[in-house]
């Protein structure tokens with residue numbers, strides 16, 4: 001597992017934000033009340049400049065210890081074929097700070113995400129199959145609270161029936177166009 005994550009971490013560090021990530025950052029610049037909630041663990045929203053990203057499934061760039069969740073801030077060894085190094089504070093093995101199937105989601109991120117879903121006017125749902133719970137509940141929460149749900153996905157998902165608007169296509173194509181539209185309406189005189 002440690003070796004597999006070392007490989008994944010290297011791949012993530014080579015990746016760069018795409019036009020969809022940058023469009024989300026731009027949307028947040030135009031509408032500062034936009035909160036980014038993500039199931040992604042790659043940290044690319046932050047790299048694209050998004051402020052305060054709520055990461056429901058953790059972040060693969062961070063490492064913590066298994067037993068007591070001590071954050072590890074040193075250099076993470078990235079060779080594939082070794083056992084996880086021990087935590088300098090308690091000696092338990094280090095692990096990636098991501099949520100695995102069957103594990104609880106980080107409490108603060110969940111509280112923030114659910115609060116935002118209850119209070120938002122619109123929830124933009126992007127690039128998810130809608131099959132992983134509890135994250136997939138968020139559009140339901142927003143919908144029950146009276147928000148509009150707009151979905152951007154290459155194919156219909158488990159959540160498409162909830163969407164007021166379904167924009168079919170890749171995030172990197174649809175989001176820049178959507179944000180450009182928002183920008184032009186913001187700029188237009190009333």
Ligand SMILES: [Zn+2]
Nearest residue numbers: 065070087090
């Ligand atoms: Zn520890």
